[in-house]
Amino acid sequence: MRYSLKTKSNRDIFSSGMVDGFPIGLGYFAVAFSLGIAAKIAGLTPFQSTLASLLCNASAGEYAGFTVIAASAAYIEIAIITLIANARYLLMSCALSQKINPQMPFFHRFFIAFDITDELFAINISREGFLNPLYTYGAMLTSIPLWAAGTALGNIAGNMLPLRLVSAFSVALYGMFLAVIVPPARKSKVLTGLILICFAASWAATNIPYVSSLSDGTRTIILTIVLASAAAILFPQGDNKEANQQ
Amino acid sequence: MNTYIYIFIMAAVSYAIRALPMTLIQRPITNKFVQSFLYYVPYVTLAVMTFPAIVNATQSPISGTVALLAGIIAAWLGADLFKVAVICCSVVLIAEFFII
Numbered sequence: 001m002r003y004s005l006k007t008k009s010n011r012d013i014f015s016s017g018m019v020d021g022f023p024i025g026l027g028y029f030a031v032a033f034s035l036g037i038a039a040k041i042a043g044l045t046p047f048q049s050t051l052a053s054l055l056c057n058a059s060a061g062e063y064a065g066f067t068v069i070a071a072s073a074a075y076i077e078i079a080i081i082t083l084i085a086n087a088r089y090l091l092m093s094c095a096l097s098q099k100i101n102p103q104m105p106f107f108h109r110f111f112i113a114f115d116i117t118d119e120l121f122a123i124n125i126s127r128e129g130f131l132n133p134l135y136t137y138g139a140m141l142t143s144i145p146l147w148a149a150g151t152a153l154g155n156i157a158g159n160m161l162p163l164r165l166v167s168a169f170s171v172a173l174y175g176m177f178l179a180v181i182v183p184p185a186r187k188s189k190v191l192t193g194l195i196l197i198c199f200a201a202s203w204a205a206t207n208i209p210y211v212s213s214l215s216d217g218t219r220t221i222i223l224t225i226v227l228a229s230a231a232a233i234l235f236p237q238g239d240n241k242e243a244n245q246q
Numbered sequence: 247m248n249t250y251i252y253i254f255i256m257a258a259v260s261y262a263i264r265a266l267p268m269t270l271i272q273r274p275i276t277n278k279f280v281q282s283f284l285y286y287v288p289y290v291t292l293a294v295m296t297f298p299a300i301v302n303a304t305q306s307p308i309s310g311t312v313a314l315l316a317g318i319i320a321a322w323l324g325a326d327l328f329k330v331a332v333i334c335c336s337v338v339l340i341a342e343f344f345i346i
Contacts, residue, residue, distance in 0.1 A: 027331065058260055075251060082256050086263050092287070097268050167338055171334045175330045178318055183324065199293060
């Protein structure tokens with residue numbers, strides 16, 4: 001199977017990826033802006049922080065890394081903290097591997113994997129059927145540059161973006177998450193219940209002593225493993241036609 | 247300690263985490279538990295990351311809460327990704343105009 005931009009349907013898929021990637025890019029821009037400020041405080045130059053963003057594509061992971069750089073800690077420490085802060089991408093990558101057409105040329109996997117972020121994962125997984133890599137590439141094209149540009153500008157321009165706009169931009173990412181999880185929940189009572197339980201559990205986890213002192217990334221991993229396992233045991237996929245609809 | 251070596255290590259670890267499952271898992275998983283688990287992962291992860299983070303992301307928790315409700319309603323009614331995101335941002339902008 002080939003994914004060539006010569007056919008119209010592939011071009012349409014590529015441009016729908018670009019369209020879906022753009023709001024993600026705007027959300028990225030605002031987040032990356034504050035990340036750029038953190039990078040500057042850690043002593044990185046605008047070039048270095050832009051390079052880090054282009055290569056890592058991870059907000060929590062980069063932030064954690066910058067704190068290690070600021071402390072001039074051991075190299076092994078930055079490896080471990082990056083691993084912990086990004087471990088949820090391991091789960092997402094497992095899930096996404098099941099959306100890949102076995103006929104797809106192998107090399108695409110290397111490129112799709114490069115930008116498995118919370119947001120790109122969300123839009124990739126919500127596509128119907130097998131994933132067309134051109135969709136992912138379109139989304140990468142409009143989101144990665146804004147992520148990098150945001151980091152660069154944050155490093156250079158510091159606190160110049162009005163607080164009102166930062167505040168408004170900051171919910172764009174969550175809006176996109178809702179657009180992914182809510183529509184299937186409308187068709188499935190199991191998913192509706194699960195999402196409400198997730199909200200409650202997540203709220204509890206940020207308030208329970210000890211658990212709340214864990215990083216956001218670690219809490220996300222623990223909650224994901226516990227709640228998705230429970231759902232898989234109680235409502236296995238396959239006997240449940242309703243939950244299969246996507 | 248060289249900053250570029252730090253960045254290189256961050257990049258290598260970030261990429262390995264993402265690329266290993268993608269390249270090692272090449273066939274459809276048949277184990278029912280694993281299959282179901284992976285089916286639920288995206289919903290759980292995204293739900294957990296959305297709440298309560300959205301409430302704390304804005305200048306006032308009120309505008310964050312309103313954005314959460316507006317986003318759920320818009321997505322429920324079938325608005326696409328871009329529309330839901332724009333609606334959430336606009337709601338915050340408008341709400342904070344009155345609150346702050």
